[in-house]
Amino acid sequence: MQLPNDVFILFSFLNTQLRDTGLTLAEFCSEHQLDLSALTEKMKAAGFRYDEAQRRFR
Numbered sequence: 001m002q003l004p005n006d007v008f009i010l011f012s013f014l015n016t017q018l019r020d021t022g023l024t025l026a027e028f029c030s031e032h033q034l035d036l037s038a039l040t041e042k043m044k045a046a047g048f049r050y051d052e053a054q055r056r057f058r
Helices: 007-021 025-031 036-045
Strands: none
Touching: 007 025, 007 036, 025 036
């Protein structure tokens, strides 16, 4: 899966996907063969943190 390069578009895309599919971030990454740690680091560098309880980035 090709992810958006812009981190703000990526933020919106990920939250929409997680909401619509009901998957956790780990499940989503596994299903789409994405590197979970690289993705969370990219989001963290932009100031976003994954909220496990709500299954979304904030």
